[in-house]
Amino acid sequence: MTFETSIALRYLAASRRRAHVALITTISILGLAVGVAALVISLSLLSGFQDRIRSQMAQRSPHVRVSPARGAVVPDPARVAQALSSLAGVVSVDPAIEGRGWASGRGVESTLPIRYRNAPAGELPASPDDAPPPARVSASVATRTRTGPGDLLTVTSSRTRLSPLGLIPVRVVVRVADVRRAGALEKAPDVELPEATARLLSGIASGARAYEARLANPSRAEIAARAVSLVLGPEYRVETWRELNAPLSFALRLEKAVIFATVALVIVVAALTIVSNIALTVVEKKRDLGVLTSLGATPGSLARIYLTLGALIGAIGTGLGIAIGVTASVLLDRYEVVSLPADVYLLTHVPFAVHAGEVALVGAFALLTAIAAAVLPARAAARLAAGEAIRLSR
Amino acid sequence: MLAVDAKGLSKTYMGEAAPVTVFQNLDFEVEEAVLAAVMGPSGVGKSTLLHLLGGIDRPDSGRVEIFGQSLEELSPRERARFRNENIGFVFQFHHLLPEFTAEENVAFPHRIAGVPSGEARRLASELLDRVGLADRRSHLSRSLSGGEQQRVAIARALARRPRLLLADEPTGNLDAESARVVFDLLAELHYERRMTTVLVTHNPELAKRCDKIFAMSREGILPATGFPG
Numbered sequence A: 001m002t003f004e005t006s007i008a009l010r011y012l013a014a015s016r017r018r019a020h021v022a023l024i025t026t027i028s029i030l031g032l033a034v035g036v037a038a039l040v041i042s043l044s045l046l047s048g049f050q051d052r053i054r055s056q057m058a059q060r061s062p063h064v065r066v067s068p069a070r071g072a073v074v075p076d077p078a079r080v081a082q083a084l085s086s087l088a089g090v091v092s093v094d095p096a097i098e099g100r101g102w103a104s105g106r107g108v109e110s111t112l113p114i115r116y117r118n119a120p121a122g123e124l125p126a127s128p129d130d131a132p133p134p135a136r137v138s139a140s141v142a143t144r145t146r147t148g149p150g151d152l153l154t155v156t157s158s159r160t161r162l163s164p165l166g167l168i169p170v171r172v173v174v175r176v177a178d179v180r181r182a183g184a185l186e187k188a189p190d191v192e193l194p195e196a197t198a199r200l201l202s203g204i205a206s207g208a209r210a211y212e213a214r215l216a217n218p219s220r221a222e223i224a225a226r227a228v229s230l231v232l233g234p235e236y237r238v239e240t241w242r243e244l245n246a247p248l249s250f251a252l253r254l255e256k257a258v259i260f261a262t263v264a265l266v267i268v269v270a271a272l273t274i275v276s277n278i279a280l281t282v283v284e285k286k287r288d289l290g291v292l293t294s295l296g297a298t299p300g301s302l303a304r305i306y307l308t309l310g311a312l313i314g315a316i317g318t319g320l321g322i323a324i325g326v327t328a329s330v331l332l333d334r335y336e337v338v339s340l341p342a343d344v345y346l347l348t349h350v351p352f353a354v355h356a357g358e359v360a361l362v363g364a365f366a367l368l369t370a371i372a373a374a375v376l377p378a379r380a381a382a383r384l385a386a387g388e389a390i391r392l393s394r
Numbered sequence B: 001m002l003a004v005d006a007k008g009l010s011k012t013y014m015g016e017a018a019p020v021t022v023f024q025n026l027d028f029e030v031e032e033a034v035l036a037a038v039m040g041p042s043g044v045g046k047s048t049l050l051h052l053l054g055g056i057d058r059p060d061s062g063r064v065e066i067f068g069q070s071l072e073e074l075s076p077r078e079r080a081r082f083r084n085e086n087i088g089f090v091f092q093f094h095h096l097l098p099e100f101t102a103e104e105n106v107a108f109p110h111r112i113a114g115v116p117s118g119e120a121r122r123l124a125s126e127l128l129d130r131v132g133l134a135d136r137r138s139h140l141s142r143s144l145s146g147g148e149q150q151r152v153a154i155a156r157a158l159a160r161r162p163r164l165l166l167a168d169e170p171t172g173n174l175d176a177e178s179a180r181v182v183f184d185l186l187a188e189l190h191y192e193r194r195m196t197t198v199l200v201t202h203n204p205e206l207a208k209r210c211d212k213i214f215a216m217s218r219e220g221i222l223p224a225t226g227f228p229g
Helices: A003-016 A019-060 A077-085 A137-144 A195-202 A218-232 A246-284 A288-296 A299-334 A356-382 A386-392 B046-054 B075-085 B103-112 B118-132 B147-157 B176-193 B202-210
Strands: A064-068 A090-096 A098-105 A112-120 A134-138 A152-163 A165-178 A191-193 A210-215 A236-240 B002-014 B019-032 B034-037 B061-066 B087-090 B166-167 B194-200 B212-217 B220-223
Touching: A003 A090, A003 B103, A019 A299, A019 A356, A019 B034, A064 A090, A064 A137, A064 A218, A077 A090, A077 A112, A077 A210, A077 B220, A090 A112, A098 B002, A112 A137, A112 A195, A112 A386, A134 A152, A134 B220, A137 A165, A137 A218, A152 A191, A152 A195, A152 B019, A152 B075, A165 A191, A191 B034, A210 A236, A218 A236, A218 A299, A246 A288, A246 A299, A246 A356, A288 B194, A299 A356, A299 A386, A299 B075, A386 B046, B019 B046, B019 B194, B019 B220, B034 B176, B034 B202, B046 B061, B046 B087, B046 B194, B075 B087, B075 B103, B087 B147, B103 B147, B118 B220, B147 B166, B147 B176, B176 B194
Parallel strands: A112 A191, A134 A165, B034 B194, B034 B212, B087 B166, B166 B194
Antiparallel strands: A064 A210, A064 A236, A090 A210, A098 A112, A098 A152, A134 A191, A152 A165, B002 B019, B002 B061, B212 B220
């Protein structure tokens, strides 16, 4: 232990005997602890929600998507499907047959612009050949076309076909099999159809606009994407589920950054009390500084005593704050303390998720802020005129 | 060889109302291994002179050389190192750090020099033994008597075996008996270690026991007449 650290430790321990310093030290430590705890709890709350959103994102999005770099249709579907199927940990590979059109329900005059695509194999119930094909529609489409499970829905493609009467739009009547109650942030098609129906509407008889693979472990999507990209070369664009949802991911990160910056102000305010605390100690210990100078301490050493004192106060406050914040977050999540109305939200309670990396970031920020707060008084200590300090302390 | 060679020293402090000139164009020399006493009325700048000689204060003009090393030529860091290795200070009010034990106080010069804690404490303990305070090493400095505190302060000043000891009224705050014990100790250590000692005192009896006496006044500092040396 350096002599600077031993002096800072002793000053901190001895502050109990100086009532005014003890009070300010306690306020500094508690203020920092409150700020750190508030930040840990806020980030845990956000992470709780964002983890749910990300897990839904990973659940609903294809994990790796391959589309042609030029043109609307994959030029070599077999090669692409083979490249994706040979990936380690691949669960399924589906073609993406998608397009734009309009949907209208029975007795509803207006038509609604929609995006349609094929549902992953096996997700829609089978229907007899002569019956309208099944479809899964988003809650928004169901509401606006006034349809529900069992109702018929007309889907008109933007594509036309030639008939004896001239060009007429391609139109299919489907039966609503399921209404998907999707999260507002989810990027899902409005109408999902069997592959054959989607091919009919889009006019893609074979192949696809893209091929999509689902993996057993979505976190390995980047590695899988790099492997596929190497095999297929530059004629194909290979995207992961994170890239496909990049705007949403950015919004989630931005939200967290804004919350961090806002709640971190509590820590900055707490740091101001550390400035006054250490400045007071510098004034009180002016004579000691003069004496240490006479013993050969450098100005840098004197500054380090007070920087260490700031770091010690910061470490105690940060440790306390992390303990409070993590404990509170874990308890709030485990005992589902904050409940949500199940008919409004997809969740029954407010989730909290403690991420070690975020806690470490909060800890590092609080500690650095505390040390930064000590810089000004520490510099004053380093500039102290030792002779004057001793002369005036007689 | 000159241990202390100060030429043309001037120092002015910023007083509350107006600048206060302590001294102007002051010359002061002390030969090596001399025990020198500086006497003079209060306010003539005896303490300020010691601070300038020790490099813990800077003169407005003039230069100070200690064992041939000009203090002005050193950077603050080099000056601190030079002080740690060559100069010891004893103050009138001991100025021990109250949160630390006697041994820890004496170990500070070693710790500042980068000596490991255990070794520094061992050296401090030896020195406390030498000044007769072996049984007080683990006492907090504030629990010691005035005389004991000043002996700890002497041990601290001598921890790094300095070649120059600057003592500013080391007995000024003590009763006659404690003052005699402290002065005896200082004199013993001075001769034992062959140091150069500059001692500010108001006590003519103690000054008489020094090798040389300087009389300081507003006009300057000169070897005193009527005393030995």
